[in-house]
Amino acid sequence: xxxxxxxxxxxxxxxxxxxxxxxxxxxxxxxxxxxxxxxxxxxxxxxxxxxxxxxxxxxxxxxxxxxxxxxxxxxxxxxxxxxxxxxxxxxxxxxxxxxxxxxxxxxxxxxxxxxxxxxxxxxxxxxxxxxxxxxxxxxxxxxxxxxxxxxxxxxxxxxxxxxxxxxxxxxxxxxxxxxxxxxxxxxxxxxxxxxxxxxxxxxxxxxxxxxxxxxxxxxxxxxxxxxxxxxxxxxxxxxxxxxxxxxxxxxxxxxxxxxxxxxxxxxxxxxxxxxxxxxxxxxxxxxxxxxxxxxxx
Amino acid sequence: xxxxxxxxxxxxxxxxxxxxxxxxxxxxxxxxxxxxxxxxxxxxxxxxxxxxxxxxxxxxxxxxxxxxxxxxxxxxxxxxxxxxxxxxxxxxxxxxxxxxxxxxxxxxxxxxxxxxxxxxxxxxxxxxxxxxxxxxxxxxxxxxxxxxxxxxxxxxxxxxxxxxxxxxxxxxxxxxxxxxxxxxxxxxxxxxxxxxxxxxxxxxxxxxxxxxxxxxxxxxxxxxxxxxxxxxxxxxxxxxxxxxxxxxxxxxxxxxxxxxxxxxxxxxxxxxxxxxxx
Numbered sequence: 121x122x123x124x125x126x127x128x129x130x131x132x133x134x135x136x137x138x139x140x141x142x143x144x145x146x147x148x149x150x151x152x153x154x155x156x157x158x159x160x161x162x163x164x165x166x167x168x169x170x171x172x173x174x175x176x177x178x179x180x181x182x183x184x185x186x187x188x189x190x191x192x193x194x195x196x197x198x199x200x201x202x203x204x205x206x207x208x209x210x211x212x213x214x215x216x217x218x219x220x221x222x223x224x225x226x227x228x229x230x231x232x233x234x235x236x237x238x239x240x241x242x243x244x245x246x247x248x249x250x251x252x253x254x255x256x257x258x259x260x261x262x263x264x265x266x267x268x269x270x271x272x273x274x275x276x277x278x279x280x281x282x283x284x285x286x287x288x289x290x291x292x293x294x295x296x297x298x299x300x301x302x303x304x305x306x307x308x309x310x311x312x313x314x315x316x317x318x319x320x321x322x323x324x325x326x327x328x329x330x331x332x333x334x335x336x337x338x339x340x341x342x343x344x345x346x347x348x349x350x351x352x353x354x355x356x357x358x359x360x361x362x363x364x365x366x367x368x369x370x371x372x373x374x375x376x377x378x379x380x381x382x383x384x385x386x387x388x389x390x391x392x393x394x395x396x397x398x399x400x401x402x403x404x405x406x407x408x409x410x411x412x413x414x415x416x417x
Numbered sequence: 418x419x420x421x422x423x424x425x426x427x428x429x430x431x432x433x434x435x436x437x438x439x440x441x442x443x444x445x446x447x448x449x450x451x452x453x454x455x456x457x458x459x460x461x462x463x464x465x466x467x468x469x470x471x472x473x474x475x476x477x478x479x480x481x482x483x484x485x486x487x488x489x490x491x492x493x494x495x496x497x498x499x500x501x502x503x504x505x506x507x508x509x510x511x512x513x514x515x516x517x518x519x520x521x522x523x524x525x526x527x528x529x530x531x532x533x534x535x536x537x538x539x540x541x542x543x544x545x546x547x548x549x550x551x552x553x554x555x556x557x558x559x560x561x562x563x564x565x566x567x568x569x570x571x572x573x574x575x576x577x578x579x580x581x582x583x584x585x586x587x588x589x590x591x592x593x594x595x596x597x598x599x600x601x602x603x604x605x606x607x608x609x610x611x612x613x614x615x616x617x618x619x620x621x622x623x624x625x626x627x628x629x630x631x632x633x634x635x636x637x638x639x640x641x642x643x644x645x646x647x648x649x650x651x652x653x654x655x656x657x658x659x660x661x662x663x664x665x666x667x668x669x670x671x672x673x674x675x676x677x678x679x680x681x682x683x684x685x686x687x688x689x690x691x692x693x694x695x
Contacts, residue, residue: 137599142506149502150514152495156567157520159542160532167535206441213434219423225438231446234674236628237526238648239667242655243449246456251660253452277445301427310429339525341631342648346655359527359631366531366635378528385523392523393516 164382167375179376187353188361188377191269195344195357196337199276203333204326207284211322212314215292216300226289232281240278241346244271267349272357275343280336284329291325292318324399328392335388339381450671457668460661468665473641474650478669481647484558485626488565492622493615496573503574504581521570526631533564534635556638561646564632569622576618580611613688617681624677628670 136142169176179185210229214222232240246252248265258265265271299321303313319326341359348355356364358377365374423431457465468474502508503515521529537544537554547554554560584607592602630648637644645653647670654663 136505145498146502146506146508148495149499153499153514153517155543156570157517159536160529160567161520161524163532163536163542164528167532206438209434209441210438212430213438216428217423217426217431217435219431219435220420225442228442228446231450234624234671234678235450236630236648236667236670236674238630238651239453239628239671242651242663242667243453245655245660246452246664247449249660274445278449281445297426297428304427304429313428314430335523339523339528341525341527345630346652359525362525362527362531363635371535374531378525378531381525381528385520385525385528388523389516389519392519393512 161382164375164378167371168379170375171372175372176376176379179373182373184353184356185361185373185377188356188358189380191272191356192338192358194269195273195276196334198273199280199337200330200334202277203280204284204330206281207286207288207329208319208326210285211288211292212318214289215295216297229285229289230282232278235278237279237340237342238346240343241275244274244278244347248274266347267351268355271347272344272355275347276337276340279340279343280333283333283336284326287325287329287332288322291322295321324395328395328399331388331391331395335384338384453664453668453671456661456664460665464661465665465668468662469669473645474647474666476642477645477647477650477666480558480561480643480645481627484561484565484646485569485623487562488569488626489619489623491562491566492569492573493619496570496618496622497577497615500574500577500581504578518571518574521568526568526629527635529567530564530632530635533567533632534560537563537636555636556640556644558644560636560638561633561644564636565626565629568629568632569626572621572625573615573618576614576621577611580614584610613684613691616684620677620681620684624674624681627677628674 137145180189210225214225235243245266247254248258248271249255250259250266252266265274299317300313303317304310308316338357339359340357341363344357345360345363348357348360350356350360350364352364358381362374362377362381365371365377460468499518503511503518534541534555536542537547537560539545539548539553539555541555544554552559554563588606588610589602592606593599597605628648629646630652633646634649637646637649639645639649647666651663651666651670654660654666
């Protein structure tokens with residue numbers, strides 16, 4: 121990425137700080153970020169390659185590692201499209217129509233961001249666990265959800281639930297319904313209107329939401345850890361695999377697996393910056409910050 | 418006049434999309450959350466109280482709240498400086514630094530957890546420097562605070578950046594032309610204007626830190642009464658098949674999260690009301 125000089129006009133001295141204060145502040149900011157962002161990121165790669173390139177790649181020949189990668193991809197492949205369809209449906213209902221209780225609905229969609237990841241897993245145990253609401257019925261019909269792949273998918277769906285919706289809803293609301301009303305009045309069907317008019321207008325917001333949703337789906341740890349049961353080669357996602365290797369003191373393999381997730385994170389940041397640049401989003405809306413375990417207004 | 422649930426529109430698809438939204442929301446979010454409150458309500462008050470007031474649980478809540486508060490304060494101070502530098506100054510690499518601020522929520526928490534533990538453990542890059550000073554970072558409450566600072570880092574920066582960008586240069590000019598020093602302008606003009614954003618960022622970072630699990634479990638060492646956070650206690654109760662106990666601890670945490678959510682909404686609502694009047 122190129123560094124672009126800012127186009128801001130030079131401020132008069134009364135409107136800015138003395139040069140030494142400026143550099144002091146920039147220095148403090150960069151030291152803080154270096155300490156908390158750069159060093160941990162560097163540590164992942166340094167530890168992964170500590171015993172050389174051969175040991176690094178050997179970590180991925182472990183069948184358990186391959187199974188973990190496969191499961192992580194599978195979970196994301198199910199969760200991301202489902203939440204994407206939901207996000208588009210919810211946006212259409214909320215942005216194109218006026219109805220009572222709209223604000224409540226938007227608040228409820230954001231709710232999963234206010235829930236701790238551990239609690240996000242726990243609530244599914246209360247529903248589908250052996251002693252849960254549907255536990256006895258599921259056991260009778262020999263269906264396993266908790267400590268199996270369906271539980272992992274459900275917990276992932278919960279933690280990534282709002283991502284696409286909260287990107288697309290505000291944009292669709294800002295765009296209004298005039299374009300669609302014109303299309304329908306001219307004889308287009310509902311689906312034609314959606315695919316030819318609405319979707320092209322919101323495609324970047326959808327992409328933005330999908331990028332964030334995918335990063336979280338592949339990286340989720342707390343919620344998945346509670347429902348997975350940690351069965352090696354069966355219900356271990358990549359983040360859980362990292363934990364197991366680390367707790368076995370197999371640090372090179374743990375950091376090798378972690379480096380894959382770190383590359384995913386860097387790719388996510390790069391893609392995110394690209395979409396922001398394409399759509400001329402200057403700074404992200406703070407209330408759109410997706411995160412684990414805390415409320416979003 | 419009859420009050421309609423929905424205003425008429427020529428567009429089709431309301432029934433389908435609204436119905437699907439409610440169904441999916443209910444299935445994935447509302448039903449499971451209801452199960453949590455239903456289960457803890459079924460416990461009875463005395464059972465509930467004795468679970469959440471046992472010394473180990475209280476110690477975990479205290480650590481979670483204390484470390485989250487300290488971490489959010491650190492982030493408030495440094496987040497202010499970072500946001501200010503990114504908005505007001507130009508320096509080489511500014512764009513990359515700006516993009517990197519989001520790393521803590523792009524990086525899976527398990528990865529940040531093991532990375533921080535490695536750095537701050539006794540023979541790690543930073544732990545090695547702290548050891549002669551008699552400071553133990555990993556496997557202590559300090560380690561928990563470091564992890565929570567890491568994961569809360571983007572919030573203050575990202576809430577303050579737009580606030581700094583929206584600041585009117587004219588107000589600052591007016592203050593300067595009326596003889597205010599730069600420091601006075603900062604304290605009397607800039608700080609009050611960005612205070613709602615700063616508070617929102619603080620609350621977001623605090624709330625996030627309160628529920629955090631992945632990045633803390635590795636660095637904390639998980640010693641009961643000393644470095645055990647509340648989410649970890651929920652997990653250990655579940656591992657002992659004490660689902661009800663886990664649910665009680667979780668219900669308290671969830672209620673607090675919702676209260677913080679409400680507080681953030683209130684700050685935002687008041688700030689937007691004020692800016693409309695101004």
